[in-house]
Amino acid sequence: MKATFKIHYDTQFGQQLCIVGSLPALGKGNDNEAVEMAYLGGGIWIAEVDLSKTRAKSFTYNYILKDKSNGIKYKEAGAPRVVSLDSKKYKKLAFQDAWNPFHETENAFDTAAFDVILQTKAPKVKAPKLSAKDGDFSFNVNVPRINPDYVVKVVGSTKELGEWDINAALPMAYDEENDLWSVTTSIKKSHHKLKYKYVLVSTKDKSLVELEGGFDHMYDIQENDPTLLVKFSDHRFEYNKQNWRGMGVALPVFSLRSEQGLGVGEFLDIKGLVDWSKETGMRLVQILPVNDTMATYTWVDSYPYASVSVYALHPLYINLEAVGSLKDKKKMTKLNTLKQKLNALDTVDYEAVMNAKMDYLKEIWSEKKASFLKGAKVKAFLKEQNDWLLPYAAFCYLRDKYKTPDFTKFEDFATYDARKVNKLFAAASKVKDDVNFYVFVQYHLHAQLLEASEYAQSQNVVLKGDIPIGIYRFSADAWTAPHLYNMNGQAGAPPDDFAVNGQNWGFPTYDWETMKKDDYGWWKSRMTHLSQYFQTFRIDHILGFFRIWEIPIDSVQGLLGQFRPALPLHVSELENRGVGFDFDRFCKPYIREHFLGQMFGDDTDAVKHEYFDQKWDGAYNFKKKFDSQVKIQAHFAKLLAKKDADVARLEAIRESLYSLHNEVLLIPALGYTDGLHYAPRVTMDKSRTFNELDAGAKYHFWELYVDYFFKRQEDLWSAQAMEKLPAIKEATNMLICGEDLGMVPDCVPGIMTELEILSLEIQRMPKDPTISFGHPGNYPYESVASPSSHDMSTVRGWWTEDREETQRFYNEILGNWGEAPQDCEPWIAEQILQQHLYADSMWTIFPLQDLLAIDGEVRRESAEDERINIPAIKHHYWRYRMHLSCEELMKLKSFNSKLNGLITASGRNSSY
Incomplete structure (x- = not known):
């Protein structure tokens, strides 16, 4: 058996196209043994491979591009092509392929998100009867955007393909495993050139939905050989239709409200938001991170980006009734009373909710622990999650025992030892119930989030998660x-x-x-x-x-940071510009007499006496016990803890001392100890130490600053x-x-474009530094458009923050005449929504608050109460709750109908 591989790919000088596959003749999956192809010109590459020694019934292959000038290899996107071999029937194979590029917009539709939205329900198709006299042709195409009521057919220039009559087109079968539409038919050599296209047809009325765009696919039929199989892998259906666009809603799980809740949103409440999303024509629900953050057992743990495990889920989101009822009816009555109290609150009382849930979980664990580990589903869960679950459960037990997440205080367990940890779970262990309690909680959290996710998928609604960039310093991850x-x-x-x-x-x-x-x-x-x-x-x-x-x-604020990795500045770069390097002037806090009075007012003399040593007349250094922001933080924590503390005055002094620590120009570069490599302090131009340089030094420092932050890296x-x-x-x-x-x-x-990662476009944070606001009409397709995020004020909240900004936005971005209203009226919020709905972005995702803002009767009375987080406050209390329950949202028939109409009219609720 001989195989001929042919593909079109426009290469540059020094580039070589190759085939690699599962067979020995194709390199057996080793890129270094890939078969090099010959170039025919016009972008056509070809290779002939002898498969006569192959006994396999199938094989896989894909193409790779090797750049011989630098050794870099470029692979195709997606799974390898799959070929079934029938050596009795076929002696020759001809593959006509198309390269599957990574950076292609349509690749997004091969992801799990669109498996939910664009589900295929293809009927079974009877395969055409193959001729013993003619060659066989296999047509294969990926059709990522398709309605469940559509099927794919192939139509073309030969009788077997309907002679371009759509009604006589050849039906294709759907291969779910490989996500391909395929059909194999014999074709007589009635024409030298075979021309064909793929077509979408409705199963409801057999009508044409869409004929593939672009040029016809063509193939030269050179022989009428019944031992020949020609296989076309045409990559994708080429759509004429405009890009698919969808709409979604964003809300933290803790912000959900249900009528039977316990004062906080839970995983099972996601179902209610999914129902409302479907009702209004939205296809996606986005949430914030839901990992366990229990470190201090205080409201500080409400910060969802500081998880104690990147795997474990937060007990905050568990639904207690779904775990089971307590046998003690008095305790159940007490819980129901507490539920009503907490659920009536406008915001989340994090500590009260957590205490209630953990108390209940411990009670029900005591009732169920004897049988819990015997269940088949539990055993399967343990087997799948064992690697992270047991260390996490042990970490939680030790955190509770030592009353701190700081694992360096865990005595014999300060350094993680898997053997020691496993002994905690042994049958003979005295603490096995304590550690298995956290396994019990995680099992139920997993089951409930999975239930919510599967429900969303059943409603064709995508569930979008959020992955924090960092891990908590005292977490199970850092411990292990x-x-x-x-x-x-x-x-x-x-x-x-x-x-x-x-x-x-x-x-x-x-x-x-x-x-x-x-x-x-x-x-x-x-x-x-x-x-x-x-x-x-x-x-x-x-x-x-x-x-x-x-x-x-030893820093509290972020101004003394630097990028890692980075190419640092060398002192010679200053000296070559005529600026002598002065460590004391450039690298130590610049503290001078003439501006201390502006900073500390009546407290200036007291501050100088307590915190500074005089360096020379009019110049100071921090005393050793205050020579870092962390030391100052600890000092003021003690002062502020006193009952008679003058809080506002002390906080003002502390912040000013922090700012003096930031008065440097250069910071020693990470990874260097030679005293010669530095990073410039960020926002250097806003510092006193920079602005009090002479003009020449200023110019050279700024030149190096721009080079460091915006060029050399x-x-x-x-x-x-x-x-x-x-x-x-x-x-x-x-x-x-x-x-x-x-x-x-x-x-x-x-x-991000190369890797098909969607960008985030926030109207108030444009990527172009020369403009104040982004316009949704200018956003790229591979993006998510949103008016705000959880780190920002809502549109209504922002509207009253800066009158000048609001007025410019009202006139320049919304295109309105005259003076802007004092408040963000519903019609203005609707204008902003409309702008985003008609953006080119693949997704428009709105915070729930900004959606409800379009209706004066539905939205919350106070915009200030809608904010989720303030990034400038390190220990912000994350406690925002919807003012309406999910059940109430579903009853807003007029509002829901209007929102659905807006979304549908914009094309963001189209069938495919």
Whole structure:
């Protein structure tokens, strides 16, 4: 048997197209043994391979492009092509293929998200009878966007293909395993050229839905050989129809409200939001991270991005009734009374809810623990999740025992030892019930989130998760694998309009070099775990995969951070510009007499006496016991704890002392100890130390600043992302959106496009620094458009923050004449919604608050009560709740009908 492979691919000088497959003749899956193809010209590559020694009944293959100038290999997207071999019938195989590009918009429709939305229900098709006299032709095409009521047919120039009569087109069968429409038929050599196209046909009335666009597919029929099989792998149906676009709603799970709730949203309440989404024509529900954050057992744990495990789910979201009822009816009555009290609250009382749920769970565990581990479903859960579940449960037990998540205080367990941990679960262990309690809780959380996810899928609604960029410093993850993290640094973000001092998340940064050694196994495992529940997800701060903002361990604010990795400045770069390097002037806090009075007012003398040592007349250094922001933080924590503390005055002094620590120009570069390599302080131009340089020094410092932050790092950061993101992306079939806001390197958009990661477009945070607002009409297709995020005020809240900004937005972006209303009236909120609905973006996702804003009778009375988070406040209380229950949302027939009409009219509720 001989096989001929032919494909069109336009290459550049030095590039070689190859085939690699599962057979020995195709390199047996080894890229280095791939078969090199011959170039025929005109972009056509061909290879002939002898398969006579092959005994396999099938094989797989795909194409790769090798760049011989640099050794880089480029692979196709998607799964390899599958070929069944019938050596008795066929002696010759001819493959006419199309390259499956990675950076192709339509690839998004091969993801799990669109498996939910664009479900295929193809009827069985009787295969054509093959002729013993003629050659056979196999037609194969991927049709990602298709309505359940549509089927695919192939129509063409020969009698077997209907001679271009759609009514006589050849029906194709759907291969669910390979996501292909296929049919094999014999064709007589009645024409030298076979021409054909694929067509979508409605099963309801047999009518034509869409004929494939573009040029006809063509093939030269050179022989009428019954031992020949020609297989066309035409990659994708070429649509004439405009791009598919969808609409979704975003809301944290804790913000959901149901009539039978316990004062907080729960996993099973997602079903109610799914029902409302379907009712209004929306296809997606987006939530915030739902991992366990229980570290302090206080409201501080309400912050959803500081999880104690990247796998474990938060007990906050468990529905107690679904776990089971207590035998003690008095306790059940007490719980029901508490439910009514907590559910009536406008906001989440995190501590009260958590206490109630944990008390109940411990009670019901005491009733069910004897039989729990014997259940078949529980055993299956343990087998699947064992690797992370047991260490997590042990961590929780030890956290409770030692009353701290700081595992360095766990005595004999301070250093993780799997053998010691496993002994805690042994039959003879005195604490087996205590550790298995957390297994019990996780089992029920898993079952409930899975139930909500499967329900959403059954309603053709996609569930979108959120993956934090960091891990909590004192987490089960850091305890079990500290070698994967830089525990002596802190991750955060440089300053932006919403946090002028930057953000310090307190998370350790990743040791990417160590993670790389097993091909990012930790990340792949994390992605696979998420894919149980979600079909798409948002990567929080995707810029962290290019470079992370690492802050010294003794800093509180984010201004003294620097990018890691980065190419630092060398002192010679200053000296070559005629600026002598002065460590004391450039690298130590710049504290001078002439501005201290402006900062501290009447407290100036007291502050100088307590916190500073005089360096020379008019110049000061911090005293050793106050020479870091962390030391100042600890000092003021004690002062503020006193009953008679003058809180406002003390906080003002503390913040001013923090700002003095930020008065530096250069920060020692990470990884260098020679005193010669530095990073410029971010927003240097806003500092006193910069503005009091002479004009020449200012010019040269700023020149180096711009080079460091916006020029010299691009190639390095691009290479970093292209090492990490492909491995992580390929771990699952989820659709990925990257939160790419903030100080965005120029290389980011290109990399995200290349990897088919959707960008996030927020109207008030445009990517173009020369404009104040983004216009949805200018957004790229591969993006998610939104008016705001959980880190921002809602549209209504923002409207009253800056009158000048509001007026400009009202006139320039909304196109309205005259003076803007004082408040964001419903018709204005509707204008903003309409703008986003008609954006080119694949997805428009609105926070629930901004959707309800279009109706004065439906929306919350106070816009201030709708905000979820304020990033500038490190320990913000995340407690926002819907003012309406999901049940009440479903009863808003007039509002729901209007919203559905707006979404449908925009084309965001189309069938395919």
